[in-house]
Amino acid sequence: xxxxxxxxxxxxxxxxxxxxxxxxxxxxxxxxxxxxxxxxxxxxxxxxxxxxxxxxxxxxxxxxxxxxxxxxxxxxxxxxxxxxxxxxxxxxxxxxxxxxxxxxxxxxxxxxxxxxxxxxxxxxxxxxxxxxxxxxxxxxxxxxxxxxxxxxxxxxxxxxxxxxxxxxxxxxxxxxxxxxxxxxxxxxxxxxxxxxxxxxxxxxxxxxxxxxxxxxxxxxxxxxxxxxxxxxxxxxxxxxxxxxxxxxx
Ligand code: MN
Numbered sequence: 659x660x661x662x663x664x665x666x667x668x669x670x671x672x673x674x675x676x677x678x679x680x681x682x683x684x685x686x687x688x689x690x691x692x693x694x695x696x697x698x699x700x701x702x703x704x705x706x707x708x709x710x711x712x713x714x715x716x717x718x719x720x721x722x723x724x725x726x727x728x729x730x731x732x733x734x735x736x737x738x739x740x741x742x743x744x745x746x747x748x749x750x751x752x753x754x755x756x757x758x759x760x761x762x763x764x765x766x767x768x769x770x771x772x773x774x775x776x777x778x779x780x781x782x783x784x785x786x787x788x789x790x791x792x793x794x795x796x797x798x799x800x801x802x803x804x805x806x807x808x809x810x811x812x813x814x815x816x817x818x819x820x821x822x823x824x825x826x827x828x829x830x831x832x833x834x835x836x837x838x839x840x841x842x843x844x845x846x847x848x849x850x851x852x853x854x855x856x857x858x859x860x861x862x863x864x865x866x867x868x869x870x871x872x873x874x875x876x877x878x879x880x881x882x883x884x885x886x887x888x889x890x891x892x893x894x895x896x897x898x899x900x901x902x903x904x905x906x907x
Contacts, residue, residue: 660807663733663742663771667726667748667763668903670695670715674749674783677792681800682746686807687718690741693763694721694736695697698752700763702727702770712737724743734774744806745771745778749795753784753820755871756835758859758887765818772816772887777806779817784875787823795821799828814887819880820871826878834883835870838863 662682670692682688693700694713703725711723712732720737730745746790747767754762764780770779779802783795798821811817828852839859845852866872873883 660686660743661738661740662688662746662803662807663730663738664688664690664746665692665702665726665729665733666748667693667765668718668751669693670721672696672751672752673790674792674795677796678746678749678781678799680749681796684801685800686743689733689738690715690719691722691728691729691737693729693773694723697725697763699761700725700727700766701761702766703721704728704731713814715718719774726763729858730767730770730774734771737768742771742776742849744803745776746799746803747771747778748781749792749799751790752782752786753875754780754782754818755820755875755881756839756866757782758816758839759834764887768788768816768818769885769887772814775813777811777816779803779806779819781819781821783823784820791823791871794823794825798825802882807903811884815884818871818883818885820822820875821880822875822878824878825880828877828879830874830877830881831878832871832874832881833869834882834885835866836870838866838872846905859866 705724705728712729715721747764750764759765768778768780781799840862842858842860843855871881
């Protein structure tokens with residue numbers, strides 16, 4: 659049987675991860691290695707200045723006191739008896755859309771799989787809720803996993819799926835949208851008089867370009883986007899040759 663590593667950034671006990679594990683029954687042998695608590699917006703950060711504690715939580719499951727990327731690194735280099743055939747990250751409670759994917763621990767965990775040459779998908783349920791229903795996203799994740807186990811992804815490419823809460827059953831292949839949310843800073847002062855802000859994001863543009871991830875989920879469709887590891891901009895690389903002459907010592 660093929661092997662899937664499941665991880666996330668919402669923590670090992672998160673209902674979204676449990677829904678994903680449940681959906682994969684019979685598809686593959688599932689290993690879970692995930693942060694012990696929520697590490698949303700941890701991006702691809704690593705824990706380098708302190709030890710990374712880990713503990714077995716159940717059969718084929720380990721919790722890691724670290725970031726999502728730490729968890730994948732431990733899984734691949736220490737905890738799993740064999741290399742997995744697929745890394746699945748999620749199901750995140752909340753979308754990972756547009757340029758906000760750069761902050762996402764969910765996406766970063768899949769990227770870590772991709773960096774290690776393993777096919778990887780990040781799956782998110784859009785519209786963060788207190789009591790989310792992961793059933794549609796879980797069903798989609800199972801179908802996606804079956805395909806990803808059969809058909810290899812190109813080297814250096816991972817998939818990011820966003821499933822809307824009210825999924826109409828359709829799937830759109832999309833590109834990453836520009837950011838349509840903006841930072842919100844809520845001021846406060848702690849009992850010792852120290853000032854702080856709470857950071858959050860708020861949508862400030864209602865429209866998004868029709869072929870993008872946001873447009874798909876706003877229309878009730880699943881958005882599926884291939885993301886590339888190599889962020890080099892080929893066209894500008896050529897243009898930069900003009901600069902090189904000025905920059906050369
Ligand atoms: Mn999260």
